[in-house]
Amino acid sequence: MLNLAGYGPQIFQGTIVTVELSLLSLVVSFIIGLLGASAKLSKSRFLRGLATVYTTIIRGVPDLVLMLLIFYSLQIWLNDATDYLNSIQNSIDFEVSLDPFTSGVITLGFIYGAYFTETFRGAFMAVPRGQLEAARAFGMKPLLVFRRILFPQMMRYALPGLANNWQVILKATALVSLIGLSDIIKAAQYAGEGTFRTFFFMSIAGLVYLFLTTISNGVLLLLERKYAVGVRKAVL
Template sequence: MFLYGYGPLLLAGAKQTIALAVLSLAVSVVLGLLGALAKLSRHAPLRIVATAYTTLIRSVPDLVLMLLLFYSIQIAVNNLTDAFGLEQFDIDPFTAGVLTLGFIYGAYFTETFRGAFLAVPRGQLEAGSAYGMSGMRVFGRILFPQMMRFALPGIGNNWQVLVKATALVSIIGLADIVKAAQDAGKGTFNMFLFILVAALAYLAITTVSNVVLMLLERRYSIGVRHAEL
């Protein structure tokens, strides 16, 4: 029998991994944009908070951060339920994984977006304001499209690392592709086969991601003249 009958379990794990990665990416992008704007803000408190966030997160290993954040959130929830006399409940591992990965990689996206914002010529933004555009219109029509062209290489790199980091959530009980492969390997005493299947699943995800990123880079490079070698 193909994969000893563990095919559906592995497929469910792969779907869980993809959903986790995509939702974590969404959280990371939102935090990254907010963090980049804070680091470029004129207000010192915002810059201090954003700098502390990126420095702390990028200095501590992802595995340690995941354990710290997961258990600290659970402890905080337990304290709240005890304080209000409510029934204790455990945090859903999927939600915890999304929020934790999103919070961690939001720091990396902050630096990616900050560099991309700085790469856009300031004069173009001033020209948009001079034409009577609102701040949101300047952002949407001038800043964001050009910023994305500069940010896409960093976004692609962060995404690839984030996808691989989803393997860490198996330690908090989430049934992702790694957990499914481990369970199948233990059940069949053929760990190598199922870990290889998990590796191929990650390879497939990153390969499709590369194609999407190439299309996005082509989209945001329209009208840009490339140097010829």
């Protein structure tokens, strides 16, 4: 048995927070990625330009810098907005504060949404256009075409990139400890400082991340098999 010096509950709770943060950030990134890819492939020059600027800036600036900028900017913008509302209606004392968890989800989702945008863009382009045209010729509405034809095939092409992005998101949650979130890294840091065994508890945190990424690989393998149903494999 590992001697966690009474910090076992904190390590476990930090692991739960890390998993929740990763999954919610994945959902936000997924949605932003779909919207961004659609914008990049749209006929609107404005939408294409907006999506290009977004992906260029996000992918060109380090994640840590973006996290600190977005975290503090969000709170400043919210404070300005609430001050404006309070100035309009003096009888209302309205204030909004972002907790570290919500800020982490928004920040990670916004950052990695740029990477998902490029992944989905490539996957959309890999789907044969003839199938989409045939679906429209049969009178299928755009939403039905997306759900029945485009999305299932697109996911088959996107899964390798999505798997890589998910692994990066999972590990990037460690950065959120810098803005005060009590995740596995923060719990390990507190435990190390309290017991003077920092290397040991950071090693525990590393093993937790390794365990989570290993489980993720198994889930992603099942998803790849699901979306590969009906696809003939090449004969070597």
